[in-house]
Amino acid sequence: MSPSYGAEDDPARDARVLPTAAIRAAALAGGFDLVGITPAVTPAGFSHLVDWIAQGYHGTMEYIPRRLDAYRDPGRVLPGARTVLALALNYHASVGSGDPRPPQNAVAASGAAQIARYALPASDYHTVIRRRLRNLVERCNEVVPAARARGVVDTAPVLERDFAQAAGLGWFGKNTLLIHKRLGSWLFLAAVLLDVELQYDPPHTSSHCGTCTRCLDACPTQAFPAPHVLDARRCISYLTIESRELPPEELRAGMQDWLFGCDVCQEVCPWNRKAPTTTEADFQPTFDLSGVDPRLFLTLSPEQFAERFGKTPLARPGWWGLRRNALVVLGNRGTQADIPLLHPLTADPTLQPLADWAIGAIQQRNHTAEASG
Ligand code: SF4
Numbered sequence: 255m256s257p258s259y260g261a262e263d264d265p266a267r268d269a270r271v272l273p274t275a276a277i278r279a280a281a282l283a284g285g286f287d288l289v290g291i292t293p294a295v296t297p298a299g300f301s302h303l304v305d306w307i308a309q310g311y312h313g314t315m316e317y318i319p320r321r322l323d324a325y326r327d328p329g330r331v332l333p334g335a336r337t338v339l340a341l342a343l344n345y346h347a348s349v350g351s352g353d354p355r356p357p358q359n360a361v362a363a364s365g366a367a368q369i370a371r372y373a374l375p376a377s378d379y380h381t382v383i384r385r386r387l388r389n390l391v392e393r394c395n396e397v398v399p400a401a402r403a404r405g406v407v408d409t410a411p412v413l414e415r416d417f418a419q420a421a422g423l424g425w426f427g428k429n430t431l432l433i434h435k436r437l438g439s440w441l442f443l444a445a446v447l448l449d450v451e452l453q454y455d456p457p458h459t460s461s462h463c464g465t466c467t468r469c470l471d472a473c474p475t476q477a478f479p480a481p482h483v484l485d486a487r488r489c490i491s492y493l494t495i496e497s498r499e500l501p502p503e504e505l506r507a508g509m510q511d512w513l514f515g516c517d518v519c520q521e522v523c524p525w526n527r528k529a530p531t532t533t534e535a536d537f538q539p540t541f542d543l544s545g546v547d548p549r550l551f552l553t554l555s556p557e558q559f560a561e562r563f564g565k566t567p568l569a570r571p572g573w574w575g576l577r578r579n580a581l582v583v584l585g586n587r588g589t590q591a592d593i594p595l596l597h598p599l600t601a602d603p604t605l606q607p608l609a610d611w612a613i614g615a616i617q618q619r620n621h622t623a624e625a626s627g
């Protein structure tokens with residue numbers, strides 16, 4: 255028996271058309287801002303991923319090469335996968351008194367640290383998006399009862415950005431991010447894999463970066479060896495979130511006041527200048543930028559950290575990771591008054607070289623100021 259698509263009154267109609275329209279509508283009604291539909295084949299960017307790994311640009315993210323077969327074949331993620339629904343959500347919310355973000359030196363003067371926009375809401379976006387994906391998968395099963403479907407966000411080995419481009423949602427900027435002409439690049443990407451065919455959208459084949467190189471020029475740690483290529487080992491997002499190591503000394507000054515992640519290559523992008531803000535409660539910031547004090551993370555116990563930040567994106571680097579990041583920020587922005595707080599960390603063998611560096615950097619700044627003043 256063939257699956258029922260609710261089109262019995264018009265059996266001649268292409269069996270893919272009605273379910274495609276119903277699933278697309280369900281995605282948009284279910285809290286996704288963009289949806290595109292594309293075949294579940296080896297993504298066009300797979301060979302770039304292989305080259306990128308060969309260069310070592312993935313750093314210590316060994317889970318990427320380990321899952322290369324799955325990145326190549328979506329059937330390893332959902333057996334029999336035929337279709338990918340590429341999904342995007344706008345997380346561009348106003349960040350309170352600092353929207354647009356205050357200039358770098360205004361942030362520095364206030365002694366505050368910066369947190370990437372996506373991490374400012376109270377809930378981890380994975381939790382929010384997984385809930386929406388579960389609902390969408392249920393709707394897919396109502397529309398096409400015979401179909402198997404699986405929702406993914408970040409953690410499964412799916413090149414969501416490549417499928418988004420293939421499904422027509424946007425192009426890859428020179429900063430390697432997907433850019434949509436109206437929404438810009440403040441986007442969470444997700445996908446639903448299905449083992450049935452639907453009607454497919456044309457890919458987005460053009461690029462709209464032109465001669466612009468703002469993102470490449472503005473990156474504080476020179477993390478782009480070439481346009482469209484990111485050396486994660488130099489990227490502040492990697493250094494403050496993914497890495498479990500101390501950042502290399504030559505990159506610490508460039509990390510400036512970024513406590514968690516970095517938005518510089520998005521903030522300078524002209525396609526984000528008019529990006530609309532979302533009013534969704536799930537994506538409203540809970541931190542005012544002027545209120546994130548890096549010193550807080552040096553005073554919390556692991557239990558206090560877990561209680562305050564355990565359900566936020568800041569839990570990913572964890573208590574130790576945030577202490578490490580706070581040391582970098584204070585090394586770059588702290589004053590003599592911070593040294594008593596930093597001294598005890600020189601007794602922690604996992605942080606001692608960084609604590610020594612931070613104290614030395616503060617003292618150096620102080621001497622320079624005294625000499626010039
Ligand atoms: S996130 Fe920051 S450090 Fe990473 S590439 Fe963009 S500008 Fe550079």
Ligand code: SF4
Pocket residue numbers: 427428429430462463464466467468469470519522523524525
């Ligand atoms: S800043 Fe310029 S080059 Fe970089 S992604 Fe945006 S438009 Fe493209």
